Amino acid sequence: MSESQPISLVPVFTATGSLTGIPGAVGMRDAQAATHAADGAARVTGRPAIVVADGLADTLKVASGLVTAAGDRQLVVALVSVDPLDRAIAEPALVTASRSWVDGTGMTANEVVGRVASHTPTRLPVAVLLDGPEQTAAVAVLLAESIAPGPIAHALAPVEQVEGLNEALADLREARRPLVLVGHGAAATSDPEAIAALARAWEAPVCLTFAATGMPPHALEAFIAACADDVPVMAAGTVPWTEALARADRILALGSGLSEADWFGLTDARVVRTPVVRVALDPHPDGVAEMTVVAEAGAFAVALREELERGGVLTVSGWREKFTEARQRWTEAVDEEAEKDAQRDRLTAALAMREIVAAASAQTVFVGEGGASGMWLASYGWRRPVMIPAQHASIGASIGMSVGIREAAPDLPVWAVVGDGAFFYCSRELAGLADRKIPMVAFVFADRSWNAIRLVQTLFFRRRTIGTDLPPVDYVGIARLHGCDGIEVRTPGGLAHALAMAQEAREKPLVVQVTVDKGSIPFVGANLILAELDGVLGKLVAAIGTSGLVAAARDFPALRSNVRVILGALKK
Amino acid sequence: MSRKTLIGRVAPSGAQRVIVRLRDHGVSLVISIPGSQVLPLWESIDRTDGIRLLVPRSERSGAFIAEGYGLAKGVPAVVANTLGPGVANEAVAVASARLSEAPVLYIAPSQPPNKRPRIQEVFQGLDHASFLQGAALEQIACDDSQGIEGAIDAGLTAALGEPSGPVRLDISFPVLFSHTPWRTTAPLRKLPAHPPIAGKGADLLLALESSAVTGGGALAAAGLADDAAIHPGIDAPGFGLSFALGLRLGRTRSPVVLVTDEESVLAQLDVIVVAQQAGVKVSLACVDPNPAAVERMRNLADQTGVAWLPVDSKTSPSQVRESILERQKSLTLIVG
Numbered sequence: 001m002s003e004s005q006p007i008s009l010v011p012v013f014t015a016t017g018s019l020t021g022i023p024g025a026v027g028m029r030d031a032q033a034a035t036h037a038a039d040g041a042a043r044v045t046g047r048p049a050i051v052v053a054d055g056l057a058d059t060l061k062v063a064s065g066l067v068t069a070a071g072d073r074q075l076v077v078a079l080v081s082v083d084p085l086d087r088a089i090a091e092p093a094l095v096t097a098s099r100s101w102v103d104g105t106g107m108t109a110n111e112v113v114g115r116v117a118s119h120t121p122t123r124l125p126v127a128v129l130l131d132g133p134e135q136t137a138a139v140a141v142l143l144a145e146s147i148a149p150g151p152i153a154h155a156l157a158p159v160e161q162v163e164g165l166n167e168a169l170a171d172l173r174e175a176r177r178p179l180v181l182v183g184h185g186a187a188a189t190s191d192p193e194a195i196a197a198l199a200r201a202w203e204a205p206v207c208l209t210f211a212a213t214g215m216p217p218h219a220l221e222a223f224i225a226a227c228a229d230d231v232p233v234m235a236a237g238t239v240p241w242t243e244a245l246a247r248a249d250r251i252l253a254l255g256s257g258l259s260e261a262d263w264f265g266l267t268d269a270r271v272v273r274t275p276v277v278r279v280a281l282d283p284h285p286d287g288v289a290e291m292t293v294v295a296e297a298g299a300f301a302v303a304l305r306e307e308l309e310r311g312g313v314l315t316v317s318g319w320r321e322k323f324t325e326a327r328q329r330w331t332e333a334v335d336e337e338a339e340k341d342a343q344r345d346r347l348t349a350a351l352a353m354r355e356i357v358a359a360a361s362a363q364t365v366f367v368g369e370g371g372a373s374g375m376w377l378a379s380y381g382w383r384r385p386v387m388i389p390a391q392h393a394s395i396g397a398s399i400g401m402s403v404g405i406r407e408a409a410p411d412l413p414v415w416a417v418v419g420d421g422a423f424f425y426c427s428r429e430l431a432g433l434a435d436r437k438i439p440m441v442a443f444v445f446a447d448r449s450w451n452a453i454r455l456v457q458t459l460f461f462r463r464r465t466i467g468t469d470l471p472p473v474d475y476v477g478i479a480r481l482h483g484c485d486g487i488e489v490r491t492p493g494g495l496a497h498a499l500a501m502a503q504e505a506r507e508k509p510l511v512v513q514v515t516v517d518k519g520s521i522p523f524v525g526a527n528l529i530l531a532e533l534d535g536v537l538g539k540l541v542a543a544i545g546t547s548g549l550v551a552a553a554r555d556f557p558a559l560r561s562n563v564r565v566i567l568g569a570l571k572k
Numbered sequence: 573m574s575r576k577t578l579i580g581r582v583a584p585s586g587a588q589r590v591i592v593r594l595r596d597h598g599v600s601l602v603i604s605i606p607g608s609q610v611l612p613l614w615e616s617i618d619r620t621d622g623i624r625l626l627v628p629r630s631e632r633s634g635a636f637i638a639e640g641y642g643l644a645k646g647v648p649a650v651v652a653n654t655l656g657p658g659v660a661n662e663a664v665a666v667a668s669a670r671l672s673e674a675p676v677l678y679i680a681p682s683q684p685p686n687k688r689p690r691i692q693e694v695f696q697g698l699d700h701a702s703f704l705q706g707a708a709l710e711q712i713a714c715d716d717s718q719g720i721e722g723a724i725d726a727g728l729t730a731a732l733g734e735p736s737g738p739v740r741l742d743i744s745f746p747v748l749f750s751h752t753p754w755r756t757t758a759p760l761r762k763l764p765a766h767p768p769i770a771g772k773g774a775d776l777l778l779a780l781e782s783s784a785v786t787g788g789g790a791l792a793a794a795g796l797a798d799d800a801a802i803h804p805g806i807d808a809p810g811f812g813l814s815f816a817l818g819l820r821l822g823r824t825r826s827p828v829v830l831v832t833d834e835e836s837v838l839a840q841l842d843v844i845v846v847a848q849q850a851g852v853k854v855s856l857a858c859v860d861p862n863p864a865a866v867e868r869m870r871n872l873a874d875q876t877g878v879a880w881l882p883v884d885s886k887t888s889p890s891q892v893r894e895s896i897l898e899r900q901k902s903l904t905l906i907v908g
């Protein structure tokens with residue numbers, strides 16, 4: 001991990017008035033948004049961030065926010081306290097959400113910090129129940145000081161002693177069409193050179209999970225540089241990514257928090273049918289992977305490369321190169337889609353996203369959501385740091401996450417892409433950004449629809465688009481009520497003007513209402529739709545018929561390839 | 573629907589049976605943020621007379637609308653958010669309904685049984701029942717389409733029981749999609765009666781953003797100091813507008829007033845949008861003596877299409893009260 005952006009202090013977020021006195025604590029309006037902020041800070045740094053809250057309402061909001069952080073294994077430490085009478089209400093939510101729990105009541109701050117430190121190497125959020133604001137403040141201060149800047153050390157057994165290692169190495173060595181799947185934790189903290197060198201030696205393409213495309217910016221830069229031109233890196237949800245997963249005969253999955261959607265380990269649509277060997281920091285209790293090796297990803301990559309050097313590589317020739325070409329074709333197709341709209345001078349989601357990504361500086365961090373706008377962002381922005389909740393595809397977190405990203409990495413511009421449906425979840429946090437004169441930019445994709453859901457209705461519910469229309473709302477006016485600047489754009493020319501404003505933004509947040517048609521469908525995300533409907537997909541397709549599905553996709557060129565993937569997966 | 577009518581026809585979906593049973597029990601409102609897994613419920617609502625869908629702008633807001641609605645009507649509203657992150661966002665509202673004993677039935681699609689042992693690996697996997705175990709009054713699971721009507725009956729009965737409160741019903745989501753013929757349906761039994769909360773005077777329903785935020789000044793200035801006031805079970809700011817909209821939707825006749833503050837209104841602008849979408853007129857009076865605050869609120873009203881009730885130093889509390897009482901069908905916000 002590069003040291004280019006040392007973090008001197010662990011950021012602390014809170015919405016609880018009695019806790020804003022903690023030195024350096026960022027005061028927010030809402031405790032769930034504060035949890036998303038800590039999540040964002042953890043995503044951008046790859047290191048822990050703290051949220052503090054007191055009282056039942058704020059503690060439960062923290063629990064809600066932790067669900068998203070835990071899904072992507074972000075190192076959020078939540079320090080909360082409730083009245084003893086309310087403990088029975090709050091505790092199950094905290095324990096379930098964080099998956100990693102400390103009862104710190106009655107402990108000294110030192111004891112609590114010791115317990116938290118023993119949890120963090122598993123890369124799960126930790127929820128800590130404390131006695132009240134005083135103890136919380138003491139723990140927060142001590143914790144913020146004691147988590148030293150720099151890479152996280154994994155207190156793990158050396159890779160040679162790991163159980164199942166030889167078996168895993170022997171199996172992987174047999175691969176003729178190998179693939180390396182990299183998850184967020186591995187991408188954020190392991191040595192990218194070691195992973196790239198393995199892929200190179202093994203002649204394997206690399207697939208990133210959705211969460212991994214949101215690895216910290218310095219890690220992403222290092223990762224892409226390490227893979228250079230000869231190791232194709234494919235972004236989650238893109239068509240070449242799916243094809244690689246479907247055709248590989250051995251998959252090495254590096255990551256502790258991988259979900260079924262990350263490798264299509266689904267019941268109905270089983271795209272991946274090959275054994276998956278997973279390398280994780282902790283043994284997964286009920287993994288679907290064929291085999292889990294407990295080891296640090298980089299160290300395992302080195303071990304496997306050494307094994308290959310000894311025993312030779314069996315990869316079929318041209319396997320890896322194929323994906324360099326496929327990725328290129330994909331990039332061109334995505335670009336053409338936007339270009340067609342540019343020629344017609346029509347502002348569509350595709351064109352808007354292409355232009356937004358193009359206008360952002362190289363350092364810009366993008367933040368997105370689980371809706372269609374997030375899928376557009378993933379389609380155009382994947383070589384950039386793009387932070388989108390992956391396992392839960394949550395909506396409504398992006399503005400909160402943006403606050404945390406800004407606070408933890410103040411030199412990086414933050415551009416959020418928000419759906420109009422989800423805009424209000426955290427919109428009040430814009431006021432805090434305005435108060436602190438933070439020039440974050442939020443692009444609200446105003447398609448007047450819960451569009452990702454409308455997409456499912458289009459595909460699987462015979463286009464009956466019940467309930468997914470949204471009324472017109474003046475998001476610019478609302479931005480102004482929160483003390484921000486705002487501008488609405490409806491044409492490519494209008495967007496160009498707004499992007500110039502976004503580049504210039506210095507003193508205040510800017511909300512750009514991008515008014516687009518609801519008819520358009522993004523390119524990536526077929527795997528998420530599959531995962532969401534896993535369990536009923538076979539029946540749904542049988543009911544509408546293959547031709548029905550193809551017909552539904554006909555009007556959406558971008559969707560055709562995804563529907564092919566869906567049908568292909570179901571047939572198997 | 574009797575068994576007879578099924579012969580020679582495709583059996584209705586599990587979702588359709590859920591909605592029909594709710595409607596037959598007198599439930600007329602389902603509040604839901606979508607996700608693919610709840611879409612069969614939406615389709616069924618669309619097809620069924622006597623029950624309608626309200627789509628709020630966050631799960632949390634929607635769930636607080638349900639709390640107010642259940643209290644005002646004495647019949648539960650049903651909340652049906654998507655699984656995983658949708659249910660995750662319900663926590664504070666479920667706890668609130670527990671504390672206010674508001675009858676609310678939370679229905680959620682759940683991951684099917686075969687996915688539960690590895691729930692953390694499942695896309696949007698969350699163990700709802702363990703997450704909300706402390707907050708919910710009771711939780712019921714339905715994994716089999718034979719049990720749908722029984723589960724709905726049990727859920728509504730528990731929500732209206734002694735004490736009343738939020739009851740959760742997890743239905744394995746493939747059950748909602750499936751068209752399985754079923755054997756028998758228990759006869760519809762009358763649900764326990766639940767008295768709706770009373771208002772005072774001209775049946776005015778007065779709600780407070782929270783007991784702490786709202787000092788007596790605003791109440792006195794609006795002529796409301798003698799009225800009985802309620803607030804959400806969780807006595808914290810940020811939920812009052814949703815709660816009051818729920819009161820409004822649950823009680824169609826009496827005026828509904830919320831005494832709140834500027835920050836809370838700004839934090840809940842979504843509720844104004846949802847109220848308007850639901851055909852509820854929102855009015856706003858600012859009784860803050862500070863002219864700058866009045867100006868800001870006036871601007872907010874203009875911006876959001878909220879009717880402005882002018883109040884100045886010459887307006888007496890009884891005049892403010894009078895103008896509130898005139899607004900029988902409105903949701904009136906008093907900002908102090």
Ligand SMILES: Cc1ncc(C[n+]2csc(CCOP(=O)(O)OP(=O)(O)O)c2C)c(N)n1
Binds near residue numbers: 445447
């Ligand atoms: C907290 C949460 N609630 C619900 C969902 C289900 N969901 C996924 S996408 C989506 C629609 C989002 O609509 P909008 O914000 O307008 O974005 P768009 O898809 O139109 O770009 C919803 C409701 C979710 N993923 N997370």
